[in-house]
Amino acid sequence: MARILAIDYGTKRTGLAVTDELQIIASGLTTVDTPKLLLFLKDYCEKENVATIVVGEPKQMNNEASESEVHIQAFLKKLSETIPHIPVERVDERFTSKIAFQSMITGGLKKKQRANKALIDEISATIILQTYLDGKK
Template sequence: MRIMAFDYGTKRIGIAVTDPMQIIATGLDTIHPLKIIDYLKKYLQTEPVERFIVGEPKQMDNTPSQSAIHVKGFANLLKKTFPEIPVEMFDERFTSKMASATIAQSGMGKKARQNKELVDTISAVILLQSWMSKSF
């Protein structure tokens, strides 16, 4: 079964998923928050998911960031809609900066580096990789 991670934003949600053996994290998609539940229902019809990892936004002093209330609402929506799939919060500090740096180091052009959907998807991959390295 796969593990799925979300980099939640009020405009876009970056999604990453592991392979069925839970070895590799891959960017899956970027979805508008209003479309996420329908997207997940469709995805889960063909791919079993063991756990959801939701990026938890924190300040440098470990206090919740301004967007934390939206992220908690999203996590609660996941729990309510998919009660059989555990939802785990995981610190997402620096994932967007790391994603931007990864894109820059990849040799992609300036246009790709400014693609917020790409940044969100790669942020979700970094979040999932970080969770995997601490959980296994």
Template sequence: MAQILAIDYGKARCGLAATDEMQIIASGLETVPTKDIFIFLKKYVEDNNVETIVIGLPTDLKGNLNEIETNILTFIDQFKIDFPDIAVARFDERFTSKMASFFISQSGKNKKKRQEKGLIDKVSATLILQNYLEQKQR
């Protein structure tokens, strides 16, 4: 098997998470400036066997797409050109940032660390990926 990579795509930063090769556990990787995401992905895909990327689908409570979706679709188009052999999946990312903030606060991190947006993005990507894995197993 190969890894699944998740991206919590944002205008400024992208949080990233990946599974193990058995696709059992989702782990946070890092947060990368959005302008550098393809540099990171090219290196990561060279060094790791990635079969799928999961990208958050930003919707509100009514199911309407967030304005960032236009940027995400542009990213996906370029990703498919650069990595034609890697499947792209979308997964609802509602509440992941709020859940990430909650989990970070429960972890005992100090206030400054809890408010670090990069950490929230990385944990959000991990939540997206873990939820994706759980739905895939059903």
């Protein structure tokens, strides 16, 4: 089987998570500066067997798209041009940053470590990926 890659897209930096090859466990991969994201993804997908890319879909409480969806749509267009052979799916990402932050507290991370926004983005991507995996069961 192939891995599933998840993206928590941000205008400054983007969190990434990936499954194992059996698509059982979601793990944080890294955080990438968003201007370098497409190059990173292209390189990663050439080295690893990726079956699907899952991108977080930010929504407001009333279920309408959030303001950042405009940026994500532009990214998705470039992604489909850069890596056209890998399908992209979307997952509701409401509350993932709050859940990520809470998991850092629960995990015992110190206040300075919890201020690391890159780590929050990576954990958020992992939550997006786990949500996707749970939905497939």
